[in-house]
Amino acid sequence: MDLTFDEEQEMCRRAFREFMEKECPVEVVSEMETDPRGFSREIWGKMARLGWLDLGMNDESGESGDAMTTTCILAEEMGRVLAPVPYVSTAVMGARAVAVGAEEPVRSRVLDSVGEGGCVIAAASTEGSRFDGLRTMRCEVRKSGGGYLLNGEKTFVEWAHVADYILLTARVNGGTTAMLVDRAEQGVTVRPLKTMGAERFARVSFEGVRVDPALTLGNGGRGGVSAAFEDAVVRGRVALAARMLGGCDAVLEAAAKYARERVQFSKPIGSFQAIAFRLADLATDLAGARLLVYKAAWTLDRGRPGASRLAAMAKAMTSDLYLKATDAGVHIYGGYGCMLEYDVHHYYRRAKAEAMALGDAERCRAEMFGAHAEERAVRWALPRQVEGAAL
Amino acid sequence: MDFELTDAQKRLQEEITSFCLDGHNQEIVSDLLAEGDPYDAHSWLLFRRMAEKGWISLNWPTEYGGLGYTPEEISIFHETMAYYRMPMTGLILTSLVGSVIAYFGSDELKAEFLPRAARGELLFCLLYTEPDAGSDLASLTTRAVEDGDHYIINGVKIFTSLGHEAHYGLLAARTDPDVKKTAGISLFMVPLDAEGVQVNPIYTMGSGQVNEEVFTDARVHKRFMVGEKNNGWFVLTMALGLERGSISGVAAQGWRYHDELLEEVRASGLDSSALTVQKLARMETELEVSGLLNSRLNSLISAGRIPLAEAAMTKLYSSEAILRMAGDGVDILGLPGLLELNSPEAPLGGFPEYLYQVATMVTVGAGSSEIMRRIIAKSALSLPV
Numbered sequence: 001m002d003l004t005f006d007e008e009q010e011m012c013r014r015a016f017r018e019f020m021e022k023e024c025p026v027e028v029v030s031e032m033e034t035d036p037r038g039f040s041r042e043i044w045g046k047m048a049r050l051g052w053l054d055l056g057m058n059d060e061s062g063e064s065g066d067a068m069t070t071t072c073i074l075a076e077e078m079g080r081v082l083a084p085v086p087y088v089s090t091a092v093m094g095a096r097a098v099a100v101g102a103e104e105p106v107r108s109r110v111l112d113s114v115g116e117g118g119c120v121i122a123a124a125s126t127e128g129s130r131f132d133g134l135r136t137m138r139c140e141v142r143k144s145g146g147g148y149l150l151n152g153e154k155t156f157v158e159w160a161h162v163a164d165y166i167l168l169t170a171r172v173n174g175g176t177t178a179m180l181v182d183r184a185e186q187g188v189t190v191r192p193l194k195t196m197g198a199e200r201f202a203r204v205s206f207e208g209v210r211v212d213p214a215l216t217l218g219n220g221g222r223g224g225v226s227a228a229f230e231d232a233v234v235r236g237r238v239a240l241a242a243r244m245l246g247g248c249d250a251v252l253e254a255a256a257k258y259a260r261e262r263v264q265f266s267k268p269i270g271s272f273q274a275i276a277f278r279l280a281d282l283a284t285d286l287a288g289a290r291l292l293v294y295k296a297a298w299t300l301d302r303g304r305p306g307a308s309r310l311a312a313m314a315k316a317m318t319s320d321l322y323l324k325a326t327d328a329g330v331h332i333y334g335g336y337g338c339m340l341e342y343d344v345h346h347y348y349r350r351a352k353a354e355a356m357a358l359g360d361a362e363r364c365r366a367e368m369f370g371a372h373a374e375e376r377a378v379r380w381a382l383p384r385q386v387e388g389a390a391l
Numbered sequence: 392m393d394f395e396l397t398d399a400q401k402r403l404q405e406e407i408t409s410f411c412l413d414g415h416n417q418e419i420v421s422d423l424l425a426e427g428d429p430y431d432a433h434s435w436l437l438f439r440r441m442a443e444k445g446w447i448s449l450n451w452p453t454e455y456g457g458l459g460y461t462p463e464e465i466s467i468f469h470e471t472m473a474y475y476r477m478p479m480t481g482l483i484l485t486s487l488v489g490s491v492i493a494y495f496g497s498d499e500l501k502a503e504f505l506p507r508a509a510r511g512e513l514l515f516c517l518l519y520t521e522p523d524a525g526s527d528l529a530s531l532t533t534r535a536v537e538d539g540d541h542y543i544i545n546g547v548k549i550f551t552s553l554g555h556e557a558h559y560g561l562l563a564a565r566t567d568p569d570v571k572k573t574a575g576i577s578l579f580m581v582p583l584d585a586e587g588v589q590v591n592p593i594y595t596m597g598s599g600q601v602n603e604e605v606f607t608d609a610r611v612h613k614r615f616m617v618g619e620k621n622n623g624w625f626v627l628t629m630a631l632g633l634e635r636g637s638i639s640g641v642a643a644q645g646w647r648y649h650d651e652l653l654e655e656v657r658a659s660g661l662d663s664s665a666l667t668v669q670k671l672a673r674m675e676t677e678l679e680v681s682g683l684l685n686s687r688l689n690s691l692i693s694a695g696r697i698p699l700a701e702a703a704m705t706k707l708y709s710s711e712a713i714l715r716m717a718g719d720g721v722d723i724l725g726l727p728g729l730l731e732l733n734s735p736e737a738p739l740g741g742f743p744e745y746l747y748q749v750a751t752m753v754t755v756g757a758g759s760s761e762i763m764r765r766i767i768a769k770s771a772l773s774l775p776v
Contacts, residue, residue: 001393001394001395001396001397001400001463001686001689001690002392002393002690003392003393003394003683003686003687003689003690004392004687004690004691004694005392006392009392066392069392252772256772256773256774259774260773260774260775267775268774268775270768270772270774270775270776271774271775271776272776273761273764273765273776275774276764276765276768276772276774276776277761277764277765277768279768279772279774280707280763280764280765280767280768280771280772280774281707281764283700283704283767283771283772284704284707284708284767285708287684287687287701287704288680288681288683288684288704288708289680291680291683291684291686291687292676292679292680292683294392295394295679295683298392298393298394299394304395313672313675313676313679316672316676317676317680362669365668365669365672365673365676366665366668366669366672368668368672368675369668369671369672379474379646380408380471380474380475380643380646380647380650381408382647382650382651382654383411383412383417383475
């Protein structure tokens with residue numbers, strides 16, 4: 001075991017951090033909240049040119065691959081500055097679903113385009129009020145004449161208003177299948193929803209939308225669930241968890257700095273245990289959550305069993321932690337925490353949506369004993385009963 | 392990063408597992424359980440068997456019987472033993488005091504104590520805490536006054552695990568009252584059967600026993616001083632760091648409890664409501680994270696770092712987790728979770744009520760949660776606390 005980052009990973013982190021701090025100061029985050037597109041094409045283009053949008057795709061190399069680990073390092077750094085770019089849905093979920101499920105030449109065409117920053121993918125995982133797994137979809141594909149038509153509605157689809165493709169699953173012949181839908185297709189309607197964190201959510205309805213067979217991403221996974229979409233959700237959860245780690249880290253760092261500087265009762269408030277201990281608990285939980293996230297990423301990179309379960313575990317823990325950290329952050333800043341002039345509100349307002357995306361903490365924990373129960377790692381064997389004694 | 396045990400580490404784990412599951416050893420464990428305090432009880436027979444494997448001296452320098460284990464391997468040892476409920480208190484204490492002697496003691500002390508301790512013939516305990524010096528250990532008032540070739544000890548020590556079984560205790564006493572409080576402390580190996588030493592039992596929740604030692608003009612020869620005079624605080628700080636190696640056992644006790652609870656929920660048709668599932672999932676997550684924090688600590692130590700904050704985080708997180716899960720386990724089982732250890736109809740053999748009582752010590756012993764938070768706040772967050 002070695003639970004430290006190697007030199008190359010540390011170098012990557014430094015490069016990511018330097019870039020994000022330079023390109024994405026809080027002014028950009030604020031500006032993007034009212035921008036019609038809501039994301040910075042400039043940052044996106046630069047990330048593409050640096051080769052960062054296809055980091056997650058080079059994981060066919062087996063033992064030595066660390067694509068998901070590197071993706072998490074990047075996502076953490078993006079989370080620290082709240083980088084307004086459609087990274088997780090495009091470069092993690094979308095790219096993964098296409099890599100797993102699409103046939104050539106579409107596979108290479110879409111992946112190349114993602115890598116070049118030329119295409120945005122929105123990942124539609126929710127139909128009702130929350131992520132409810134991949135078995136309860138009502139969206140449906142039916143045969144009609146010579147082709148297939150999609151009908152139904154997805155809710156809270158982030159980046160749908162700017163997406164080239166929408167990644168979704170729908171019922172077909174009793175199972176589900178994953179597909180990309182071209183947003184420009186006839187019958188696709190995108191209605192933006194305004195939310196607390198200025199997330200770019202939309203309600204997307206599909207009325208007799210033509211399904212392009214070349215853009216379907218296979219089915220036939222476990223329990224009739226699309227393997228491509230399930231894989232995308234697992235990786236999406238790990239990346240989101242990493243992004244939340246970054247957010248926690250930024251909030252904790254800022255709150256600790258404020259606690260060292262803010263003087264009340266003639267002392268820095270960080271000298272009071274009521275403040276210091278709350279921050280110490282957060283720092284501890286954050287250190288633990290980070291290890292859990294990277295264990296999930298490592299398990300994916302090495303193709304070891306148990307990844308889905310670890311992803312759910314990591315998403316659950318970081319979701320809880322992000323809410324706790326942002327709450328503490330705002331509180332420790334006192335009245336200033338509520339002021340738009342200070343930065344901490346950006347994290348506070350976004351934490352809820354992050355925590356609920358792809359399954360909130362309760363949902364993820366429930367899955368540990370449902371969908372992913374058989375992945376439970378047995379560490380030790382319970383000893384057999386010894387004659388004449390209760391063990 | 393690498394989250395897997397090496398093949399050699401897996402073999403070590405198997406070796407320790409087969410020791411634990413050996414029929415004779417299991418019988419000893421069952422007997423201790425029947426007596427009511429399986430974690431803190433002491434079995435000389437088992438202690439000698441562990442000594443035969445070289446485990447009492449496992450973390451000493453190799454010339455004194457150390458096995459050359461890496462920090463991760465020492466954790467594997469403690470985890471596996473704890474999972475199988477081997478009584479480890481005697482080994483942990485003796486091993487720790489032995490390390491202090493090996494690193495700081497005179498050649499004479501090493502020769503006198505280490506070979507016998509490694510063979511399982513001696514049991515050591517720690518005489519640090521006093522009635523009025525707990526978290527603020529440096530304020531201890533037990534005095535050691537030089538008198539010819541001897542020191543004369545007066546004072547009271549308290550909450551001593553295995554004080555009633557041990558041959559010697561590592562005593563922290565004030566040798567210079569006129570300097571700042573951390574500068575005048577020295578350490579001694581004190582025979583507990585010496586004249587002027589009285590050991591009184593203190594009974595604790597969960598059928599446990601700790602002890603109080605009253606020193607009344609007890610004479611200890613100078614050669615029993617460990618390390619230099621008045622340098623005891625430094626040695627103590629190092630020794631507290633060494634105690635860390637056994638933290639991993641705490642989480643492994645939790646894994647055992649979790650696994651048995653899960654079996655019980657599955658097998659007995661017990662309420663497996665959404666709330667129970669949430670609790671079990673949270674338990675598992677916290678145990679996983681405890682293990683990861685501990686492994687990270689091991690990685691950092693192996694890389695030559697002295698990770699003060701990380702050690703405190705590991706202790707804080709895993710002890711708080713086990714206390715929480717002890718209570719959650721009882722909640723999952725309902726009122727039967729309160730049935731006494733070894734009572735016939737108790738689920739999990741009555742272990743839940745026992746753990747619920749003894750887990751309260753885990754967040755106090757070896758530095759309370761508050762002391763851990765203070766270390767973290769200072770060294771990880773640079774807070775002026």
